Each structure stands twice: as structure tokens, then as C-alpha cells.
Amino acid sequence: MTAIILDGKALSSKVLDELKTRVTRGVQPTLGIILVGEDSASELYVRLKKDACTKIGGEFVLKRLPASAGTRQVLAAIDAFNNDSSVDGILLQLPLPKGTDAAECLAAISPEKDVDGLNPINLARIFERKPGFVAATAKGIMALLHANGVELAGKRAVVIGRSPDVGIPIAGLLLAEDATVTIAHSKTANLAEVCRDADIIVSSVGKAGIVTPEMVKDGAVVVDVGTNFVESGGKRSVVGDVDPRVCEKASYVTPVPGGVGPMTIASLLENLVEAAQERAATA
Numbered sequence: 001m002t003a004i005i006l007d008g009k010a011l012s013s014k015v016l017d018e019l020k021t022r023v024t025r026g027v028q029p030t031l032g033i034i035l036v037g038e039d040s041a042s043e044l045y046v047r048l049k050k051d052a053c054t055k056i057g058g059e060f061v062l063k064r065l066p067a068s069a070g071t072r073q074v075l076a077a078i079d080a081f082n083n084d085s086s087v088d089g090i091l092l093q094l095p096l097p098k099g100t101d102a103a104e105c106l107a108a109i110s111p112e113k114d115v116d117g118l119n120p121i122n123l124a125r126i127f128e129r130k131p132g133f134v135a136a137t138a139k140g141i142m143a144l145l146h147a148n149g150v151e152l153a154g155k156r157a158v159v160i161g162r163s164p165d166v167g168i169p170i171a172g173l174l175l176a177e178d179a180t181v182t183i184a185h186s187k188t189a190n191l192a193e194v195c196r197d198a199d200i201i202v203s204s205v206g207k208a209g210i211v212t213p214e215m216v217k218d219g220a221v222v223v224d225v226g227t228n229f230v231e232s233g234g235k236r237s238v239v240g241d242v243d244p245r246v247c248e249k250a251s252y253v254t255p256v257p258g259g260v261g262p263m264t265i266a267s268l269l270e271n272l273v274e275a276a277q278e279r280a281a282t283a
């Protein structure tokens, strides 16, 4: 079997075109971005998010803080965006420098402006099956699975990774669509055995090649969230968590790059446009 590639780049481009039409006909959204420190990967992700925001006709305000800022300064920046009526949505780019409390900062983002969906109130809403902003990466993965007709109800899913930004929300969304979900993590005994029964594997670990063909049953759907920068022959490139040989066994695989990454950005902007429309409707 050769896996079908779940093309996140193509689908995200379609989503962004649709958002542009919505923005042209309706409200212009503004994204408030907080970037702390000078991590090169974070700089890249913020640039991609700014470009996509511009592409749909939205505006952004970028608040840069030094790596030494600390929790209090980040909280002050969040507070300023929370109280700025011209800002519809807030993106706090992760990871934050060591010593800055990410959980406290994410909890301080107003749930109505939490377009990345990482405030604990919005995370809980996934499990409560209540409306709210869904974490952008998890929302993007579901959109990619739905667009390709991947069936979820009654399927066995293994999510590798239990972070509040990826593993937990995607597990909640799969559960809400009636998959039987196992969450694996660094203390899981015999990960290969746990995965071998799965119809769907979502890997969000951040370790290149951790998902090997031996862990994947024939015909499984494999979603690769991992973003790992590797050096080879003096060249830096990005690879996922999934060993490329998995394509010989799986039915569907998301590529890295070009799979989950672009869908995360599209979903963030979908949330932003919704936030702007909600603001306009209640103004």
C-alpha cells in the first residue's frame, strides 16, 4: 500500500480564499500577536501567521518582548490586548522562554479573544461539547481528516503526546466524534504495541522518526504533528515524527512540511474571523 498524502497546503489555501471572501463582505479582523524572545522557529511561525492574516485582508499588531520579560510583562501585554477593542484575537506565540509561566499567561487571555484556543476555558469546552474557540492545531487536523472523508466513529485512535496545546485537544475532538481514544506519553509502556491496534495515529512528540512502520497497522491513518529541525550535509530542514517508510503501510499520511502546519494557521484565522464577526454582531 502507498499512502494518500493529506495535503494541508492545498486545503489551507482553499480555507484562506474563503476567509478572504468573508472578510471582503464583512468585518476586517485584527490579530494581536505577542512574541517573546528571539527563537528562530517562533520568528518563522509568526511571519507565516502575519502573511496569512494579510492574505485574507486582516490586520495584525505585533508586540515584541525580550526573552528576559518574564511572566508579569507578558501578562501586561495580554491585558493590553484584552482591553483594546480594536483587537479581535490574541496569539501568544509558544514556546515561551524558560521561567515564563505559559499556563498562567494562556489563562489570562480573554476566552472571547482566544483564537489559538489554548485558554483552559476553551480547552474544557471541547470535553464539555460546548461551543468555544477550538485549539488551532487540533481544529486544523480535524478539518484535514473531514475533507478527505476519513471515518472516525468507532475507530481506535492513539494520540502520542499529552500537551495542552496539541495532544489533549485533538484527543478531545476525536472522542467527541466517537473514536475510542488512547493518549500515550513519555511514560507509556510499549508504545509500539499500543499503536499497532490503532486505526488512527496522531503523533505530537517532537522526535524525528519516533513512529516507525513496525508501530503502524496496514491501512492506518497517520497524522504527523511533529516539527523537527534537522541538519544534514550542512543543510537545515524540517521533518516530522513519522518515519517516511510508514507511507508503505498507511492509507493516509500528513506530510511535514505541508500537512498539519498550514492547517494550524488556516484554523487560527478562521477563529479570528469568527471573533471579529462576533464582536461586530454584539457592538
Ligand code: NAP
Pocket: 137, 160, 161, 162, 163, 165, 166, 167, 184, 185, 186, 187, 188, 191, 204, 205, 206, 207, 225, 226, 227, 228, 260, 261, 262, 264
Ligand atoms: P510538548 O509539550 O513537548 O509535548 C510532547 C509530548 O510528547 C509530551 O506529552 C511527552 O510526554 C510526549 N513524549 C515525549 N517523548 C515521548 C516518547 N518517547 N514516547 C511517547 N511520548 C513522548 O510538545 P507539543 O507542544 O505538544 O508539540 C509536539 C510537536 O508538535 C513538536 O514537534 C512541535 O513543534 C509540534 N507542533 C506542531 C504544530 C503544527 O502546527 N504543525 C503545532 C504545535 C506543535 P510527557 O507528557 O510524558 O512529557
